[in-house]
Amino acid sequence: MSRTDRTTSESMPRLLSGNRRALLAVLVSTGVAQAALAGVTAVTMPHLMQAGSSHHRWTALGILLPAALGMGLVRILERVLAEKLGQDYVHEMRAGLIASSLAGARGPSLGTTIARTTNDLSAIRNWIAWGIAPMAGGVPLLVGVLVVLAVLHRTLALVVLCPILVLCAVLALLARPALTRARRVRKQRGRLASHVSDTVAAGSSIRAGGGVHRELKKIDQLSMRVCSAAVHHARIAGYLRGTAAATAAVSTLCVVTAGSWFAVDPATIATAITIVGMMSTPIHDLGRVMEYRQSYLAARRILAPALTQGAEAAQHRRQRTKSARTDHVKSRASGTEVHVSDLHIGHVDAPGLVAAPGARVLLHSRHPERIDAVVGLLAGVDAQAKAWVRVTGRELADQPPAKRRRQVGYAARGLALERGTIARAVRYRNPNSKRPIEPVLRAVGLDQRVATLPDSERTKLRRGGEPLSLPDIARLQLARALYEEPPLLVLDHIDDQLDTDGRAMLLQLLANYPGVAILATETPETTVPDHQVWDLDAGSDPSRIAMAGFRSL
Known part of the structure; x- marks a missing residue:
């Protein structure tokens, strides 16, 4: 052999x-x-x-x-x-x-x-x-x-x-x-x-x-x-x-x-x-x-x-779970909600981020692939970027999936929804939660649309989100990301999939969101006018670390 x-x-x-x-x-x-x-x-x-x-x-x-x-x-x-x-x-x-x-x-x-x-x-x-x-x-x-x-x-x-x-x-x-x-x-x-x-x-x-x-x-x-x-x-x-x-x-x-x-x-x-x-x-x-x-x-x-790749991913998850169990008590990083350091995108060093609760952070780079890499890093969907990331004082890499998904809400343009009911889609990050979904559906303006469906929130979604329209799918993604108000909210051009009323809704949501919101968008002036920029092209100089949400200090 x-x-x-x-x-x-x-x-x-x-x-x-x-x-x-x-x-x-x-x-x-x-x-x-x-x-x-x-x-x-x-x-x-x-x-x-x-x-x-x-x-x-x-x-x-x-x-x-x-x-x-x-x-x-x-x-x-x-x-x-x-x-x-x-x-x-x-x-x-x-x-x-x-x-x-x-x-x-x-x-x-x-x-x-x-x-x-x-x-x-x-x-x-x-x-x-x-x-x-x-x-x-x-x-x-x-x-x-x-x-x-x-x-x-x-x-x-x-x-x-x-x-x-x-x-x-x-x-x-x-x-x-x-x-x-x-x-x-x-x-x-x-x-x-x-x-x-x-x-x-x-x-x-x-x-x-x-x-x-x-x-x-x-x-x-x-x-x-x-x-x-x-x-x-x-x-x-x-x-x-x-x-x-x-x-x-x-x-x-x-x-x-x-x-x-x-x-x-x-x-x-x-x-x-x-x-x-x-x-x-x-x-x-x-x-x-x-x-x-x-x-x-x-x-x-x-x-x-393919089985080898899946086994390696499972081993990585087990290691993260073990690490989280043995080192679950961690100190707060200067009282901040989000702290990113030692950021490497491919072979390029990029500045880190220190953001306080309520901060609105806009990702900026002349290279779109860098923005995509950082979004993937924070959302846990890609590994092109490497960094030390803490949310509420705990390192994300050490968290098992069940805990990590409660720390980060994620919504992206063109992201298909899995097959299942609307209620399941909203609670997907925390499937065992008993908290009702009506408030978050109302917050994203989807409550009336869901009420018109034959089975209401038990309506089954198929083929990536049908029978909902693309703007409604984007609203449902926002509802999932906002459910139980995770400390970190990552939005990847989700505004591109919203209609005019949807963008106005997003503007209001971001204005009142208590956690840190990090966005990739081409229209920040209409989505999040009050924001700080995280410039990924500024190099790794410590003096250029992006600071967000500290204006009142």
Whole structure:
């Protein structure tokens, strides 16, 4: 195993952990049980065929019929357990993938995320449910059947073993081409999913620019590539499954031929044919196992890096939580609400900030990316800027997410809202709060609009905020940011999404807000006329630290 494959494997969740250990153990037991039933069949079948009286025939039939039904029941149990095993594993991975998508400001595209959580996870699930699980139950059955055949007649066991060995050789020979074609299919599917997602998101601009035909043509080209790659992959899958089917048929033929060649008695041949028939299902499964295995390897190469990113983000959150618990008592920094120091934006040093309660701070820079970086730093949505940030005397970096989100309210232009009710959207920063949301909805001028909706504040938002309009979505973002009056309020061009009445509302809110408000806006004269400027181009000279809210001192 190469270093890359080893790292990739280590990034995946462990299969043998928690309840999955017990599930896999029971799956192995089902294979042993089927082998035992095959043994019962082997012992009883000759008695049925050579019975001298009807009593003996009914006795043998009374044993064989329950054995056959028991074989079916065990297969049902095996199928259910296999699905449980696969779904449990995929459930753990799905949570890791979503955590990875939410870990950074620039995550994968929507189409890529959907492809990962559907196509790629389906490949993982197929390998667990249709690959590992059938092997866990099928290998004991195959071994048991070969042992039973050896007991009946050693030659029969040998002639059945030969096709199985040939099948294994063919599977090994086709493994690498199957992996290559599986990776090609997943790559083309990912490209198509990303392009479709971006095209749908840009539907209005595409229609306005008269580009519908061009976009459909591009999607058609990508779709044809997916079709071509899938057909090429299906050829390998066909060879795998066809070889497995032929192996099952040839095994039966070998039993009949060997029995005739070596003059084996008919009762033994009939018993051997019946037992070999029990092997047909696991042999067919072997043909799918290699196909699912290679699709799994192709999906694992895509999913493992994303899972690593999500695990690192989770580890960072745990470290912050531990730090907050062990060092939760901190001194106030000169009595200020917000204190930013040692600010680095990329490779550029920038001045810090000391702001008292009630301060209104306007971010300014000739480089818009610096403003975006500082907004992302304060809101906790980006890591392009690094700094030591304290709010009410506590360092934000040491706070777990549950505490940090109560310290900072954030609203931004173009920010989509998650699916859920309006009440959930407002309380999102503090979901356990029982404080009513009507006052903050009234403060942002959204109370009457919400009252007109069929379910009022329980109306479900979909597709980023529908059925609300863009100005109403901006007001709802402000309601979330202002809920319970966090000590730091960060607004990123939210005024651009408000109408005239909304800007007047924002002006009044900022005039009366008790905490520190830091804004990025192109129209400060109409949004927050009374403000101090935080000039991010002034260098890191301590004498140029921005001071805000100290005019009364």
